[in-house]
Amino acid sequence: MVGMSATANTQAGAMRELPLGQGAWAQTARGDAAARLLEMGQPHKRDEYWKYTDPTSLTAVEASKAEVFDDDESPLFEDMDMLRVVFVDGDFDEEASSDLSMENVEITRLANAAGADIHWAKDLYGVLEARGQTPVKRPLAAMNTAYATDGLLVRVTGKVSKPIHLVYLHRDETSDAILHHCISVEKGGDVTIIESGPAAARFNKCMEVEVADGAAFHHVRAQGRDHERRAATHMFARLGRESSFKSFTLTFNGVLTRNECIIELTGDDAAAHVAGAAVGDGDFHHDDTVFITHDAVNCESRQVFKKVLRNGATGVFQGKILVKAGAQKTDGYQISQALLLDDDSQFLAKPELEIYADDVACSHGSTSGAIDEDALFYLRSRGVPENAAQNLLVLAFLGEALEEIESEELAAELRDRLEAWFSRRHG
């Protein structure tokens, strides 16, 4: 596909033509991003920020082949009322998608945004990504801004009655998709964005989210279950006064997943919660990299990441809370924990706090350990079979992350999927 190979050319110094037909308004942003990328170069294993995760397969010219997984489960949230937007290997599928019109929201596709009134998107597309390049470089995000082939531009002007569900299907073994979404939640807006599915053999996705004063943004994502899929995703968010941002990601397997979340709290009394539950059984690698900047007074941020790993799975967590001078009354919480179900699995964590204000409460903790044998015995002594007892404990462990999902309905379905996932492993 265009994006990745174009990037390789970019690296070689031979700038390729940027994707056309996507609105002249975006060309400047794309050009700037391409220049940024050229300047910073692709991520490399020796970069401090990629210490635990090898980006080679994410930057290679060709996407590695990923067999299409025979998913025997019904589509996620199938029975719930949602506006569905379907991308197959990164290509918009109009037939499978809902009509994009709904009250209190304008949805436009990036690929044909040229004629639309998207002045708001001009102020967002590539803007938060560019801001997010300091203090740490995120070349894959710059590449995305430059070369994304499609995505959604979503402008939320009020409370949206049902979730917008981005369904990412994977059918082509060698697909290489780049999508870029911009979500602007204006004053008084309230929206839930859901993303689900493996997306492509290799998926580079960027989402920029502007949450205005008093607005609310909810995000629930399920990255599943294809074993060989690779993904590098970025979520950039900027929060206004008294706004709220909640993002939860469930990750099943996948040979390589790097999810970066970069949040700036710029208005007083805002709250940002990022949570994730990842389960890996086999040679899989999940990396959650979070960077939260407190730049306003009395804001709250919460990071809750839980991973259950077995049979050689690797979990990575890099989480930072930066409290700028003047960001008093900051309440920052960060926890990352892994449950290692055997000795072959590993969890690598780098929690960081950097604080320049004096009146703040920040805490962070990271643990990894095996299942609690005493608890397991206690349950079994009451007649609960070993496998069921282990499942109970594993789900309990993931509970704190799942609790970050505000909608009970969504949480319940994800919990069911997790339960099924673990039961399958116990035959």
Added chain:
Amino acid sequence: MLEIKNLHVELEEEDKQILKGVDLSVGAGQVHAIMGPNGSGKSTLSYVLSGKDGYEVTDGSATLDAVDILDMDPEERAAAGLFLAFQYPVEIPGVGNMTFLRTAVNAQRKARGEDEMSAGDFLKFIREKAKSLNIDAEMLKRPVNVGFSGGEKKRNEILQMAMLEPKMCILDETDSGLDVDAMKLVAEGVNALRSEGRSFLVITHYQRLLDHIKPDVVHIMADGKIIKSGGPELALEVENNGYADLLAEVA
């Protein structure tokens, strides 16, 4: 009901023998008490009977209704009717007390080939039992034993026993940490369960519990063996004189 013969147990990790030939026979409907100095092996006996890892049986046997239990998984022993009220009940964050109990009750029923209890019946059943043990509804909703006081944990053990209706109940120091009123409640809970088909093995340091739960037989355990058995008067003797005389007798 419970038949223990010449039971020898070592720790798996280190070469240390803890039980050195325990003989004990609890008949159906009987209540036996075990007393003994700290570290004599009482809890070890209860763990070995219920199937905890880390112990190796080097000799002897244990049967429940003439069936060897030592080769069974803990959950199989539970389904066969064995119950241990832990000396130190385990906290399980994230697992609700109610969910836990329902899972346990239904798992046992399933293992025995019985129908699962309906949600409604279960709720009615647990409310009734909880009320009699003075356990409020709030405690049922909380994660298993998390943040429970010492006494609440012990009452929660008895609640589980009442719900699971085992036939062989082992109570390991269920009276420790209970205030006077709670001890009475627990004793009443136990007494309410006493029946012809149900036996109890009560491990305790104090005679007081035995005032409420009248034992048929009292055993004294020391250094991994039962050194003396007798009637309730044996407990009184311990209460008054400690273990010195008894230990001297067998030395």
